[in-house]
């Protein structure tokens with residue numbers, strides 16, 4: 001396993017941090033709506049159905065953004081696509097803030113979603129391609145960390161703007177500010193990305209070998225490592241095909257796509273976003289009926305999500321991807337069962353049970369943040385051969401958003417049809433089922449170069465073994 005040269009670390013982490021700002025925006029946009037929707041509903045006098053449209057317009061836009069990014073990041077480069085997404089983030093956030101009607105707001109949320117989809121497609125891809133292999137898992141987990149920080153910042157700013165902020169003599173309820181303020185980090189990201197180099201792997205793919213070499217020099221790789229990186233990239237470029245023809249002709253590539261799609265379906269059907277979008281409502285079910293309690297409870301969920309992501313960052317390149325995944329899914333399965341069981345017993349008038357349910361909920365968040373949250377993004381950026389990586393990441397990222405929308409749009413109906421407790425029991429059962437998927441299909445990719453993973457895949461090795 002190659003090591004990052006000591007002097008390279010600073011610049012490598014600057015690059016990682018800046019690209020990961022895309023994750024911050026992704027998180028801000030995921031987190032912001034839970035606190036804003038109630039005020040939007042009051043202001044525009046909307047039905048629940050219209051609110052659902054406003055919430056999910058962003059998720060639908062993200063599907064389109066992820067799909068468009070496959071083309072954009074292939075033709076214009078990874079860096080330029082991130083830059084382009086930053087512009088849409090700025091314009092989209094401001095458009096949401098000034099929307100005069102629900103229709104404009106739906107359109108603006110869809111537009112903003114395009115940026116979210118673009119960022120969620122391109123940033124992990126860029127990070128995987130530019131990171132030296134010894135820190136690759138950690139760098140992509142840093143992206144996930146930024147998502148979680150974005151979510152908690154949105155929860156916290158919502159709580160403040162909803163209840164405390166005095167703007168122009170009006171205290172609280174400032175949903176326009178909640179949505180508009182995201183333009184500021186978006187502008188910061190735009191400026192930061194101007195300083196980022198293009199992905200060396202993309203440069204080689206487009207025949208700009210000299211420029212790729214210059215990027216590695218800028219990253220201060222030593223001579224031997226630089227040669228090794230370039231040779232490995234060029235080796236993998238011998239399979240010169242576009243993603244689509246690779247998809248049609250190569251069943252090994254199709255297997256990798258199936259794995260990536262499966263992983264993202266699993267990430268979403270853990271049920272994590274049920275808590276991200278509906279935490280206040282779930283606190284209500286647990287007997288915390290005061291709005292302020294619910295909002296602070298939501299902040300606690302967000303903080304737990306951030307802190308537990310450090311577990312993955314610390315261990316993903318040491319223990320490997322799979323042991324952490326197993327541990328995470330056992331924790332998620334058990335805690336979902338616990339939440340479901342407490343809700344089925346009934347927490348009304350039993351504060352000990354209500355607190356136990358919240359403890360189980362927080363344990364679930366820990367399980368997700370230490371495993372599926374970061375590591376599924378890591379794996380999805382590692383398993384595709386270079387010539388088809390754009391298409392592969394498009395398929396898995398697109399799936400992430402479609403599955404995300406399904407979870408977001410079915411939760412309230414599930415509560416209604418299955419009952420509060422059973423809904424969580426069902427998610428618990430799914431999490432247990434997913435452990436089998438890991439046993440049979442998921443490779444360990446710790447410390448293995450992307451080129452080696454690619455060679456193993458294309459040689460027809462079972463998916464579980466492409467990392468060896």
Ligand code: BGC
Pocket residue numbers: 030144147148151267272273276305372373374377400404
């Ligand atoms: C998922 C998001 C989720 C977030 C929570 C990400 O990895 O893709 O859907 O909201 O983690 O931290």
